[in-house]
Amino acid sequence: MVPDPLVDVRGYTVTTKCHFSPDGPYTELLIGLSSIKDDGGMGGGWNGVDVGYTYGGRHRVLMIKIGLYFCGTSVAAFCHTPTQASVPSVSP
Numbered sequence: 001m002v003p004d005p006l007v008d009v010r011g012y013t014v015t016t017k018c019h020f021s022p023d024g025p026y027t028e029l030l031i032g033l034s035s036i037k038d039d040g041g042m043g044g045g046w047n048g049v050d051v052g053y054t055y056g057g058r059h060r061v062l063m064i065k066i067g068l069y070f071c072g073t074s075v076a077a078f079c080h081t082p083t084q085a086s087v088p089s090v091s092p
Contacts, residue, residue: 014053031049043074043076044069045078048064048067050063050064051064
């Protein structure tokens with residue numbers, strides 16, 4: 001559940017000033033990703049996302065390099081079966 005109303009990112013103006021306090025106000029950028037039904041087992045995803053913005057009259061780009069995948073044949077090189085060492089243990 002998202003506590004605040006969502007708005008389209010295109011053309012959105014962030015008015016929260018930058019600061020260095022972890023308790024200060026902030027603006028969130030939420031990025032959603034979902035699988036396509038009946039993709040034939042191909043899967044897919046992102047290798048990252050570039051977020052363009054303007055500050056002080058200059059266009060800038062924030063490059064977020066992260067792999068987000070729905071495993072399938074098209075992204076098999078990025079997918080693996082978790083090993084026992086990579087699965088966290090859960091105690092009852």
